[in-house]
Amino acid sequence: MLVVEGFLENGVFTPNKPLADVKGRKYATLTVTENEEKERQERMTAWQQFGEAVINSGEELAGNPERFQFRTLQEAI
Numbered sequence: 001m002l003v004v005e006g007f008l009e010n011g012v013f014t015p016n017k018p019l020a021d022v023k024g025r026k027y028a029t030l031t032v033t034e035n036e037e038k039e040r041q042e043r044m045t046a047w048q049q050f051g052e053a054v055i056n057s058g059e060e061l062a063g064n065p066e067r068f069q070f071r072t073l074q075e076a077i
Helices: 036-056
Strands: 006-009 012-015
Touching: none
Parallel strands: none
Antiparallel strands: 006 012
16 A cells, blocks of 8 residues: 555646556545544544543443453564
8 A cells, every 4th residue: 555645726636746657547545634633632532422421321341351461473483
């Protein structure tokens, strides 16, 4: 996957750098972000609401949770 940043103006996308490595016709997805800070704040608010809902649910967890550790890339090979 290739990620290309640029800007969209009047329906035309202009990349920040030339796309010399892209040959022929390729399928692409364009994501338009209007305000990244607003989106980040909305995600943070959603997680906060989720956490509060879990805490306020009053549900008791049964058993003892197990600790686990992610393997490093070297351990996975």
